[in-house]
Amino acid sequence: MLEELKEKVFQANLDLVKQNLVIFTWGNVSGIDREKGLMVIKPSGVSYDDMKAEDMVVVELATGKVVEGTMNPSSDTPTHIELYKAFPNISGVVHTHSTYATAFAQAGLSIPNIGTTHADYFYKDIPCTRDMVESEMAEYEKETGTVIIDAFKDINPDHTPGVLVKCHGPFSWGTSPANAVYNAKVMEQCAKMAFVSLTLNPDTKMNPLLIEKHYLRKHGPNAYYGQPGQKH
Numbered sequence: 665m666l667e668e669l670k671e672k673v674f675q676a677n678l679d680l681v682k683q684n685l686v687i688f689t690w691g692n693v694s695g696i697d698r699e700k701g702l703m704v705i706k707p708s709g710v711s712y713d714d715m716k717a718e719d720m721v722v723v724e725l726a727t728g729k730v731v732e733g734t735m736n737p738s739s740d741t742p743t744h745i746e747l748y749k750a751f752p753n754i755s756g757v758v759h760t761h762s763t764y765a766t767a768f769a770q771a772g773l774s775i776p777n778i779g780t781t782h783a784d785y786f787y788k789d790i791p792c793t794r795d796m797v798e799s800e801m802a803e804y805e806k807e808t809g810t811v812i813i814d815a816f817k818d819i820n821p822d823h824t825p826g827v828l829v830k831c832h833g834p835f836s837w838g839t840s841p842a843n844a845v846y847n848a849k850v851m852e853q854c855a856k857m858a859f860v861s862l863t864l865n866p867d868t869k870m871n872p873l874l875i876e877k878h879y880l881r882k883h884g885p886n887a888y889y890g891q892p893g894q895k896h
């Protein structure tokens with residue numbers, strides 16, 4: 665089942681390696697068929713060199729149960745599921761340990777929007793989540809989704825398609841598995857540029873008018889809910 669989506673998810677996982685976002689078996693990509701209520705995700709612990717499209721695992725969104733596949737789904741499956749449930753317009757989720765985004769996550773810092781490159785793709789600062797509390801550790805992967813969703817209470821995930829899980833690493837999402845990988849790569853590049861910029865000038869600030877100009881120019885005038893109380 666879902667052979668076409670398996671191929672798309674498989675190719676997106678291979679793109680993580682091509683884009684230098686992962687090494688070994690780190691990271692994972694998923695995609696969904698919302699009509700069928702099914703998610704396709706990378707198998708856990710399998711080398712990208714050995715991976716095949718038919719190894720992708722099919723999971724039921726409502727229960728998290730494997731409905732097709734001989735291998736275990738990614739260990740981050742519960743996190744992916746929580747994001748699909750909370751963010752209705754996304755159809756692809758990516759997790760990596762890309763160096764600069766993970767460094768910001770380990771430092772407990774958001775990636776600040778201090779340049780037009782960032783503003784073209786991520787309207788707000790890319791937030792870093794809060795720490796998890798002891799009671800959340802029992803269902804660590806599911807609760808990783810909870811802390812991500814908490815970080816987006818006042819941020820529109822369609823306009824800022826990425827997050828840093830504190831002391832863990834980046835997650836990104838998008839309109840497809842390939843678009844989610846694209847956003848993961850942009851996030852890593854924005855993190856690298858922010859790191860160098862803040863090293864040169866820790867006090868640098870972005871003109872907010874430039875954020876509006878660049879984000880709206882790329883995403884169209886309807887992309888920004890400029891009304892008070894609207895999620896940005």
Ligand SMILES: O=C(CO)[C@@H](O)[C@H](O)COP(=O)(O)O
Binds near residue numbers: 707708738739759761
């Ligand atoms: O973040 C982690 C481990 O800390 C995982 O995301 C691994 O990087 C990939 O795990 P699998 O997808 O192979 O289960």
